[in-house]
Amino acid sequence: MINTHVDDDARSDSSYTAMSDSSIDRFPPRSDSSATSHDWEMRSVSPAPSVYSMTSSLRQAAYRQEYGRGLNNYSDVYSLPADEEELQRLDHQHRMFKAVMGRYPPPMTEVLQQDQTEEKVVVDLGCGSGSWILDVARDFTHCNAIAIDLVPMQTLDLPPNCRSEVDDINLGLQHYLGAFNVAHASFICTGIRDYAGLVDQISNALRRGGLIDLTEYNFVIHDGNKQKIDVPEIKEGEEVTGPWLPRWMSLAQKAIRTRGGEVEAADHLARWVSDHGAFENVVHRPFWFQASPWNTNTDPEAIRQNEIAKVMREDMLQFLKSGRPLLLGAGIPEDLVNKVEANATQELREARTKLFILIENVYAQKRQL
């Protein structure tokens, strides 16, 4: 039987060091960074043996401009930006989650222990700015670190054991059969058509004993009692009302669904991994975050949560802007997007409405037999 452990109050011991980590600097793109091609014929074999050159024309072809932001040019599903502004948001977000959730899932160090039998390989599926996989490459120098995304990683100083590959995960991971010791994915559900299918693909891409590590958000906002806020449908001719962040998220959910992304993946991660026969030692960790520093208590824990929430609020404020191409591209009228965005921004800045965000993390190991 698969043992699913639910850690109700999952929280790392690491004290919160908001945004002080400047180890990941951002640089303008270089013209010769490594990447494989998006095209199926040119997709890397398992595991990719060589580094492919990304020419500046290929790099240019990777992006398109929409609604004032730079988006990936390959996927019709993923419609959040891939520009400098978004990459910076992702770097900051990564530091916040790392401080709260811990640097890596607990079994990772053991799974990646150096041994004589094989070279350990880690993949970050939908790496974004690459913060996580760069941490891995620097912390585990004996491992190979592979970053996959719809656009090439922009970092200039890729460590020698780190490679950036351009690929659409929706095309499958068949070319990575048994290639990885760790497969990590965080916040990619907006670009994934069939997430349960992805879990299955990962089960084949992992080696025995390998670690799957998934983190997702379902674009739902909870009230001060951690109850889901249901936002009524907007009816023709009726005034649109708040609470506004939940309202904005409901528009985002609709837009993601319209594009074909699996917006509710976070709700099902634990079941998909537990029910999949390939995995054991399944651990489910829900993490609650205040959306803004609304806690009026003065005890140390309330103060700590407010500190984290200040960072979360900045992330959310940026995310409201990042979401414009997603919402507008899905046909949501601009005046509605503007109104909801402006009110949600005000709601977050005022920090009077008690709102929670739930982030779901699931990790497990591929069975030995």
Ligand SMILES: C[S@@+](CC[C@H](N)C(=O)[O-])C[C@H]1O[C@@H](n2cnc3c(N)ncnc32)[C@H](O)[C@@H]1O
């Ligand atoms: C919200 S960002 C998260 C980035 C990173 N995982 C993090 O946690 O900071 C989602 C990333 O997933 C990538 N992505 C989404 N769908 C993808 C797909 N089908 N194939 C490859 N990458 C995808 C996007 O291009 C984007 O960089």
